[in-house]
Amino acid sequence: MFVEVLVIGIGALAGVFGCIAAIAGYDNMHKIATVLSSTSASGVALSAAYALGIVFDRAADHLLTSPRRRLRQRYFSTNSAYDEARRAILDFPHLVAMSDYARSRMRICRGWLLDCLLxxxxxxxxIWRFPIHDRWSLFIAVIVLGGLCAAGFYLCWRSITATGYKKLAQQASHAAAAVPSQGGNVTA
Known part of the structure; x- marks a missing residue:
């Protein structure tokens, strides 16, 4: 989970820093550029990226709660049915590992949905604060490309999440069938 949070946080930090740079303006940023490129600043940036990654992951999770619940209800009628399915595959480490990998990709997609917007x-x-040529073209390109990326991350999140629930439902039913029944008939 450390890497996921860091990957999300790097995008969030770039967005936060971009907003701060825009507020500070070109002249002020030009003056502090050497300080920001120091090793100390890199260490602080890495720590800040990790912290922002946690915040953005939680915010994205909260934002996507309703769509996630609708996707889950396709395969699990209740939260307890979902919890039971997750417990059913615990005896199969390869299934747990595949599920963890899918959840990792899902977290990165949902986090980068917010990162793209920021x-x-x-x-x-x-674009509006710094001296840039052809502002309107760049502004339109940023809006279009950013919107496409955000939509792409949302669609990937949705696909990974839906597939994860579907596979979990299938794997749990197979796992339950693979476990021999307890207290079966004993014949002499």
Missing amino acids: LVLASSLL
């Missing part, structure tokens, strides 16, 4: 905002602000 990066579009930051890029738009930078």
Whole structure:
């Protein structure tokens, strides 16, 4: 989970930094550029990226709660049915590993959905605040590409999440069938 949070946090940090740079303006950013490129600043940035990754992961999870619940209800009628299915595959480490990998990809997609939105905002602000040629073309390109990326991450999140629930339902039913019944008939 450390890497997932860091991957999400790097995008969030870039977006936050872009917004701060836009507010500070070109001249101020030009003056502090050497400080920001130091080793110390890199260490602080890595720590900040990790912390922001946690916040953005939780925010994205909260934002997508309703769509996630609708996807889950396709395969599990209740939360207890879902919890039971997760417990049913615990005796199969390869299934747990595949499930963990899918959840990792899902977390990155949902986090980068928010990262894309923040990066579009930051890029738009930078385009208007910094001396840039052909502002309108760049602004439109940022909006279009950022929107396409955000939509792509949402669609990937949705596909991975739906597939994960479907596979879990199938695997849990197979796991339950593979476990011999307890207290069966004993014949002499």
